[in-house]
Ligand SMILES: [Zn+2]
């Protein structure tokens with residue numbers, strides 16, 4: 001299996017993350033991608049390619065232009081306003097406010113476009129996010145062009161929390177959504193996105209919620225108990241033309257692999273019935289039993305097992321990297337899925 | 344003029360505030376109330392009284408029961424979950440999420456009930472907020488009972504940003520709204536709330552937005568340029584029965600007293616036409632020219648001047664303390680308004 005990877009991921013190197021009321025070193029750090037690419041190489045998964053440059057058109061196909069402009073210009077605006085260091089939203093359009101206008105002030109714009117405070121804005125984030133979507137798009141084209149049946153986009157920063165016009169949960173551009181739309185724009189009629197990250201793919205759901213040309217399925221920690229807390233319930237099944245094309249599988253704290261696998265099998269059956277032209281897997285390995293911020297119990301071997309099961313779909317498949325914060329074991333867990341797929 | 348004051352305000356003594364991407368010592372600090380009560384005493388404004396205990400009934404008359412329960416139990420839940428120190432919302436029901444259920448997890452509940460991250464939850468906050476609404480209610484009853492024509496509730500923490508079920512902007516219970524509802528429940532037909540704090544009184548607006556028995560008027564920094572950013576525009580005039588009973592006067596950065604005064608005169612004329620049984624003034628002095636987080640240009644003398652003008656309404660009046668962060672001058676500015684009223 002070929003891997004697409006860019007060293008530019010390192011440009012996203014925030015100093016701080018707000019976690020349980022304190023600033024800590026970010027869980028989502030450059031070392032994650034370094035460990036994964038090390039495992040790809042050491043274990044001989046296959047060739048590693050540089051991404052092509054796709055520019056902004058495929059980003060604009062799923063994200064709001066004002067949001068993209070915000071991400072591009074924010075750090076300049078922040079520093080021009082005299083603020084130092086990294087930026088977190090101080091307030092946001094809360095449930096008790098109408099947000100009828102987008103503020104002019106840099107902190108107001110930040111709050112408007114943010115969906116969480118765990119994720120700071122920092123210098124280099126824009127460039128890293130641009131390279132990350134190029135990684136996903138290049139992997140997608142490897143499969144779309146018929147050269148490969150499966151490919152791995154080693155994206156960083158991740159993408160599945162990024163919504164049409166909001167960043168957060170360590171995500172800026174929604175790489176999986178951008179890739180799915182790109183596949184549709186290149187002639188696919190239907191794409192399925194299977195999100196196996198520990199967290200609900202709230203951004204991906206939101207982007208495609210009223211559409212039937214993308215089937216979205218997410219296995220994740222119940223939002224009653226974990227981030228993103230305010231989306232990802234089982235009752236969210238799509239709306240309008242999208243009704244029946246969104247499937248959430250929330251699982252409780254401590255859920256075993258057997259519980260998780262039962263949901264995966266349901267999801268795979270739904271994908272099979274949908275018969276997509278391509279499957280995009282939002283691959284987060286924060287389902288691992290020793291992940292520091294998550295509560296599932298998957299072991300190293302379970303990752304091999306579910307990769308094998310996803311492969312049984314027999315569909316052209318692109319894996320795009322999402323989360324996983326047990327950093328020293330993120331390489332083995334990620335490549336276990338990919339080797340499982342190939343086995 | 345009599346002042347109502349409780350030393351229990353000191354129990355709200357947070358260590359940190361998130362400001363421009365960093366934790367700083369909170370602008371909203373116990374010394375603010377100490378300086379004000381010192382000025383009240385040194386300048387001989389009048390007798391200082393302890394508040395009576397009103398319990399939770401008047402709070403529940405304007406706030407959501409789940410929200411009140413959250414404020415009461417949060418720090419126990421936070422510490423029981425193993426978290427240390429002060430708490431800030433890591434995420435919230437963003438524009439791209441539905442928040443169909445209130446999370447069970449303590450961080451999810453925090454995000455649900457918060458409207459900003461400037462304001463941490465801390466030990467003692469509940470007790471201080473309880474004393475602060477008692478201060479406002481006691482001052483209100485001094486006037487309602489006909490013993491005084493005007494009284495000063497030296498509230499801390501402040502209240503005007505607190506909404507039906509959200510805290511933030513240094514506010515937990517909306518002292519002005521609780522007092523207005525209390526006055527209505529004791530027989531007043533109409534109450535006007537005049538908010539002269541630098542910031543929009545978003546909570547007060549939200550609480551009474553669809554009602555005609557409370558006229559709300561707020562002079563404040565344009566939310567396009569300052570907190571709370573997502574409410575407080577001139578076009579927000581009320582809804583349903585409340586249409587025409589909400590007046591916002593947003594002013595641009597650097598606005599002079601002459602600009603401010605023109606808006607105050609419009610507001611006073613509207614109050615006069617409304618002919619309320621009582622006027623409650625949300626008194627913030629962060630309009631001061633040297634306030635560290637605000638952008639109006641009022642001088643010491645301007646505070647005297649506008650207190651005198653409010654008095655010309657000839658209505659029973661309760662002043663409840665809101666913001667003001669030029670701490671060393673907060674005493675003179677606050678008492679200048681009150682002496683102006685009496686002159
Ligand atoms: Zn995750």
Ligand SMILES: [Zn+2]
Pocket residue numbers: 540541542627629665666667
């Ligand atoms: Zn204020």
